[in-house]
Amino acid sequence: MTIKPRSDVASSSAEAADTRERILLEAARLLRHHGYAATTLREIADAAGVKAGSIYYHFESKEEILGEVLDKGITIVADAVRTRIEALPANASWRDRIAAGIEGHLWGMLHYGDFTSANIRVYGQIPTSAKNHHKIVRRAYADYWDRLFESALASGELRQDTGLAMIRLFVIGALNWTVEWYNPQRGSFQDFARQITAIVFDGILTHDKV
């Protein structure tokens, strides 16, 4: 029996994977700017440098592409957050952990804007089947933040006159929306993250401290 040269297999599958990745990338960009219904498979194919029919070799349907773009939008951010928090020393304060989480969340949101903006823009406007599947990924990420805030509350570092879910929804929502107005030309990302964190932690008013 003959065995196909490995280089052939690797090359062919690598190219296929590459095409698949390109389709996802362009799909994210188009979903972000035109929404789900207005984004056509012909447009995606054009942008990815293939013909519309070829998409069906890589994906089963338009909805499957949507699902992968949505999931990627969350996992990119979630991974960035977890990486930064786990890199902190074991005795880090909850304040420091939340700060690291905010920095990671912002970094993911702003450096993968097509995936993250597409996610928050189209999530409210997609078929319920796609929504139900993607909900699970969202729920897991929300739970991660809830545990973080819960610990901060128990340690006395978080304000206690406001509901925990409310703090999470408000903060994550506010951070998410930065992708819609962040302008990299107005300063470094590090400065941006520092300023956002300061507002989230201490608010917009001046305070007399002890």
Next chain:
Amino acid sequence: MTIKPRSDVASSSAEAADTRERILLEAARLLRHHGYAATTLREIADAAGVKAGSIYYHFESKEEILGEVLDKGITIVADAVRTRIEALPANASWRDRIAAGIEGHLWGMLHYGDFTSANIRVYGQIPTSAKNHHKIVRRAYADYWDRLFESALASGELRQDTGLAMIRLFVIGALNWTVEWYNPQRGSFQDFARQITAIVFDGILTHDKV
């Protein structure tokens, strides 16, 4: 010459205005939940209790309906904000004015959710012609808040280590997004507005005050 009885004129034009209003209302609801491209004139007509062709007696195009829904989403909120701030005593602090503005913004956002959510959801995904027209309404409202924050900064009530535009974009963005997660069953609107204002003013951490 004969003059048409006034009741007839009033009745007929009132009914036309009513149909028009119903079309806008249902359009806002559908735009919110399905996006611009996926919202069809047949659906809007169905929901409004007329046939698709009849829409063209009241509007010139689908884009004109979109434009009116978008504008209404901003003007409802802007009117609520201005009304509350202008009702304050002349010597009110800038802190109190901003608090009144936040309460008004939240009230408008949450009590006209179909118009306001449709606005923030579809704005990034519409034809540039519609965007360019609506931009003007948005700009005027942003300017209003900028003046408010500028005065608060001059009086020393606003933190000075952060850009002014950044504060406005962050706060308005965070307030806007509440329409996506606010749950009226979890407490009164007044409580909600009070808690949001507290977070915006003082942040999510505990602070030792003088």
Next chain:
DNA sequence: GTCTATAACCCGATAGAC
């Protein structure tokens, strides 16, 4: 003012050649 009917066009998905 609202209707029916239809023109002109674009969509997702599939079949089958290469």
Next chain:
DNA sequence: GTCTATCGGGTTATAGAC
């Protein structure tokens, strides 16, 4: 793996009856 060609269906907008 990618192509061309096409099916069945839905879209905005218009024309003209009532």
